[in-house]
Amino acid sequence: MTEKTQPPAYGPHSASADLPTQYTPADVEGKLYERWVERGYFTADAKSEKEPYAIVIPPPNVTGSLHLGHAFEHTLIDALTRRKRMQGFETLWQPGMDHAGIATQNVVERELAKEGKSRHDLGREAFVERVWQWKAESGGQISGQMRRLGDGVDWARERFTMDDGLSRAVQTIFKRLFDDGLIYRAERIINWCPRCLTAISDIEVEYQEDDGELVSIRYGEGEDTLVVATTRAETMLGDTAVAVHPDDERYAHLVGRTVRLPLTDRSIPVVADEHVDPAFGTGAVKVTPAHDPNDFEIGRRHGLPQLTIMDEHAIITAHGPFLGLDRLEARSAVVAALRAEGRIVDEKRPYRHSVGHCSRCKTTIEPRLSMQWWVRVAPLAKAAGDAVRDGRVTIHPKEMSSRYFEWVDNLHDWCISRQLWWGHRIPVWYGPAGETVCVGPDEEPPSGAGWHQETDVLDTWFSSGLWPFSTLGWPERTDSLAKFYPNSVLVTGYDILFFWVARMMMFGLYAMDGVPPFHTIALHGMVRDQFGKKMSKSFGNAVNPLDWMDTYGSDAVRFTLARGANPGVDVPIGEDWVQASRNFANKIWNATRFALLNGATVEGDLPSPEEMSATDRWILSRLNSVVAEVDAYYDDYQFAKLSDALFHFAWDEVFDWYVELSKTTFAAGGRPAEVSRRVLGEVLDVTLRLLHPVTPFVTDELWTTLTSGESVVVAAWPEDSGFRDPAAEREIGTVRQVVTEVRRFRADQGLQPGQRVPAALDLTGAPALAAHEEAIRSLLRLQPAEEGFTATATLPVAGATVALDLSGAIDFEAERKRLTKDLAAAEKELAQTTAKLGNEAFLAKAPDHVVDKIRARRATAEADITRIQAQLAKLP
Template sequence: MTENTQPPATGRHAAPADLPTQYTPADVEGKLYERWVERGYFTADAKSAKEPYTIVIPPPNVTGSLHLGHAFEHTLIDALTRRKRMQGYETLWQPGMDHAGIATQNVVERELAKEGKSRHDLGREAFVERVWQWKAESGGQISGQMRRLGDGVDWSRERFTMDEGLSRAVGTIFKRLYEDGLIYRAERIINWCPRCLTALSDIEVEYQDDDGELVSIRYGEGEDSLVVATTRAETMLGDTAVAVHPDDARYAHLVGRTVRLPLTDREIPVVADTHVDPEFGTGAVKVTPAHDPNDFEIGRRHGLPQLTVMDERGNITVHGPFQGLDRFEARSAVVAALRAEGRIVAEKRPYTHAVGHCSRCKTTVEPRVSLQWWVKVAPLAKAAGDAVRDGRVTIHPKEMSSRYFEWVDNLHDWCISRQLWWGHRIPVWYGPDGEVVCVGPDEEPPSGEGWHQDTDVLDTWFSSGLWPFSTLGWPERTESVEKFYPNSVLVTGYDILFFWVARMMMFGLYAMDGVPPFRTIALHGMVRDQFGKKMSKSFGNAVNPLDWMDAYGSDAVRFTLARGANPGVDVPIGEDWVQASRNFANKIWNATRFALLNGATVEGPLPAPEELSATDRWILSRLNSVVAETDAHYDDYQFAKLSDALFHFAWDEVFDWYVELSKTTFAAGGRPAEVSRRVLGEVLDVTLRLLHPVIPFVTEELWTTLTGGESVVIADWPADSGFRDQDAEREIEAVQRLVTEVRRFRADQGLQPGQRVPASLDLADSGLAAHEEAVRSLLRLQPAGDGFTATATLPVAGVTVALDLSGAIDVAAERKRLTKDLAAAEKELAGTNAKLGNEAFLAKAPDHVVDKIRTRRATAEADIARITAQLARLP
């Protein structure tokens, strides 16, 4: 059943067609962005009566610069907030940066090293002042790059994790957690960087395959001996046990007894522990509780001593021949000494295995028992899991929920202290008689002889975990907290679902009376190169997005990224795709300019349906369908699908079909031309508004020129009026099939695109008679005059097209060419049939080879059918 409802009306006035002949992004983007900021379009008003829509920027490191991953994520967030702003929400995209403790400290320390100094030469207070000076002068270059990309953030609210307000929030929540027994100090095993001299979070450790050695060592004597294998022979100096599986019969007689530890005078016990895999290696493992996380847990279960055999710089501290050696020097020395004692059973070199490295300085990380501050995460993590399970928070795509639960349900206590000088200093004071006092932001610290503050600072993730509410003025219940918390959605990569998202969930629920920090977690994948490989400077495939912006414009980069953004899936991207997006921006520019030059207008209401041609009704019907489709994709965070839908509608349907079909109407003039010019103006107006959130710059320039409006940034988001005309859609689809098939036939016959040929069209029974002039124009078909002889006929879409090609092509030459092509296709078919009919070949050939030959055969068969048809149609 055909639905015909009134199309939308508008009362805008068109502006003159004063666009340059060519679109040059550099001439447009900078001035438009500064105009948007100056006019306050991105400024959020906490007093507004509008419904709020809030997104926080995942705070980039103050040391950083805009990489392609930033550009990708920012494009998605900006598209969401621009659309919501156009829909009438009070929109806040909260910007800011993270102080990035270890990264920033390393940067400044490298600068000091150029002067021949270290931080210790300056002292803590002077060094911290030097870091603040560096931030003021060199930090935060990413802000300028965000402007280049078009980020519609509220710059008046820009925050920094170490500014006064956020520091107050950090001190407040530390005090609360401490008093609730959720923060404590204890010795545990942690990741330690011997170069940066600090504990590291898991995210600050990068694992890579290194070539090392696997050495098998015999502990004990004779039948009572065991063989253990290790890649870190130097740690055997700290062994306090050998562990075997409780059910391993090979070692049952040794459990509870001791064996002598080689190179030492110590006897160590043999313990039974289910952590040991009896199928791996010899089924016996050395246990070094102070230098391995798994061994640490075994040690706790069995009450084993923890012997630290290295200092904080990775040098051996055990008295004897290895004392003072670097850990790697000691490794070789220990192996040599074991070999001399006849303790080496086997050696494997190279032995490739995953080794953790400090993400900042690339030093090999050393597991180490250390006295640190910890968050007791069990009750916090349970709350974070419950908020998703009970539907208060939705994870999108939903398949990622299982990964979230796997993490929050198995969280270990979180080490929050760092042995750095740059960061939020732990607000705990120690007294001369062992007193420990936690001091809140509004409290005076204890003073007097012997009192001193803890020297450690907090993990950067501690402060960034407060981001959704600390940026709004918490712990005070500010207007902004009341208006913009919780956030509407968090858009972030799945790679930091545990490191950042889980921490925000725990802190938000704890600090904000059980209200989660956001309603939806929309996860995206990682940007990769066009071959699907991770982008990295070391791989030589990293891309500076500013280079692509300079070459093709920010809109092209944004559209390319959005068009590849499927929820939770990695995004491959190559420069040729950015070029294609630049071509799309140019197409929009040129088509809009053509429309304006030919009188397209938004002035006055749309004409009544009875005045609209089938072509007009078709494009308005399709326009409303695309509005509805775009809304559905936005609500489902399907950026790739919405971008693709808008691309094909704008390029294929509006520019390649509606504009072309309307040219004859424009040329004829009169009321039909006025109607189509108004329809074209409406279609361009809505299409530009739909495209704006993803490609804001070119759409702003075109929309303001077309409509004379102030800015598309604050224009109304298009609404689906409900207008549909299925009859018109079927009619124009028939026209499209007719034109497409005849164009294909012309190409097959070797006709040039602009070459005109006589033809007769029998449109009487097709219902397409009204389109004859447009069809002839599109197909370069002249009327059939005197002397017309139909040398080829083509039945398409209920229309018979008869063409006189007698003077258009060299029939003999064309027949010769096609006959040659047919012979080649038949030869290819014979060859592939022979191979596929050879049982011996099929038995030996790999599947992918056989599949390739089958594809070649199918192509040859299709070519034969096509060429045979072409020969039959020749006069």
């Protein structure tokens, strides 16, 4: 085991007096966390000579509160940093929050609406002041909730994407990108939210299947007729062409000619473009360059006019009978007018199709031609892809790499301007003669008549893309930047691989001279309910993790989340699982308390193996195997497996077997008891340190009581000493087999767990068990066989024979009746399920999950019959 400061000597019962008889998380967690922070355990020293280990928090929105997804992600990050801290690294878990442009502006605008005001009533400067005021009063409640969870972040370094340092970083990188020709202004089709009144990026659009109407419309007259289909009939008011494929012979005679656009006094050309799929629909498509991204490209290729027919609120601006209508009202009105003219060829209603919605407010997105600011991503995205391909950055699990490449290899230029007031205002000034000047953080903006700054702000993901280095003081070359960049690992959900991870990769490589922002990207899944369904308030299955923490303790919530965390896979979680983790925390508490009451100690060196019993050697051998196993799982980000390994080792092997097997040793006293007390102290010491990163509170309370050490937070991480004893493991394995088989037999016979019965043990076939006879009898409640003993049941197990006299313990006739009744029920169940599975008509109609359930019932019935028949055969 690892070296550690030895505590002062104490008597067998003194430490246990410090532990209450029951574990109450509320009495422990708050005071422990404040102690950890006050002692500076989480403070990172940029001048330390220790090897650095740095992780950034995925910055939660300032508008947010701790949801189960946060709790899940924070648990994983905290476990990694706590382990590395114990391993002697200089750890930094960087905290902070994102200003969340659209979301925060919406919150404050709703508050203003309650007062009967809008942001325009206040003006830009006063509105921004109002947002800062809201942030100071109401924003950032998540920080207090992070403390509840036990997040070991360096609070002294907490950052906000709108603070002065990060704003300087934003202005610096904008200026560099602009000067390098990687930021430009252009009129393009963007995703426009008529509710938020701003452009949003492609990755902020959520697509869902909606019911719509597919309308086929006849354009032109006589032989000059084409039929086009659309789900957005109102956009025909902005059509400037009809496109067909160059090789489509059906329309060859029309290419280069014009057709009349219904409901208007315009004629529009028929153009040939390879973008058109001649096999889809009629093979002719309407072209609306100002309101569709594909049509925009067709329009550019053919020099078509770009007619904008809606304003920013999606209200029709085209002159005519539809002027002033909302787009949905206009859609119905346009279809009605076309029907009246006899232009409707076909209508499909309802028509299910994929429709983009604003991820913030769920309003249907409107493609809109707009002058915006863009990042030219091609060289940045190539660098981000190359960093993973050449091994500088590893994505874990590796199968997620394909998603990453699919994104960065096909990335379109990024629209970074937002028509908001809250955010980083774009540092560009326009002059009276059409000048455009980009201003860096140390430069004075131009002034004088006619000069004004760009009114748009930057996409929130622009500033959060700088997070791994802006939080460390960039663009200044600070000690923190030199020490902690690049970060060791990024832990985040696969759902923001495109939103955030790709942005950080592009900006980090660009700003930091080709050095990526992290060595490893460890992706996790989404938290779902116990049935695998997405958690949502609208579904009624959303969970406030604080409620579970109040009821079961933070350790129970953390352990449950970690135990479900397989890399890149969604995590189902239910309250009963949190309850089971609370039981585990209680088990740890009670077992440690028992050990202290029986004199378990960490004082002095471990006795030599020669002094130890096979039971002692077995548990130490298993302990070292578990240390190695847990280390391997941590290095592979296998949180579920490491948590499961610790759970089964602690509960099954330490508490249920080693402690129980040692009771007879403790009772006998002498040197063997002293040895076992020291071994038990060692096992608990190491087990608590192994458990600490995932369950920090209960382990610190127990470890400091057990060892009198300062805190397990800064204790040494256990190391595998290399000690293994396969012979002891086999010997104790045989003991466990005997005890387990006899316990099963007792249960089958209806004996109560504490009921004592006379028994004779013949261990000639398993001589190694002789040393454990007293423990075996104690665990199995077996009395010695006295004169006149008559065996009514004999069990051969692992080379030993256990003979029991059950004559005075069981009413055999009543037991036979009970088992016979159970057998009849099992046989009836088998007959019914077999009949159903033999019914071809049933199998043809029943869903797969129903058939599988019946198959499972039949298998259970078969197993029950075998078990009951065996029990009946054993009755005398």
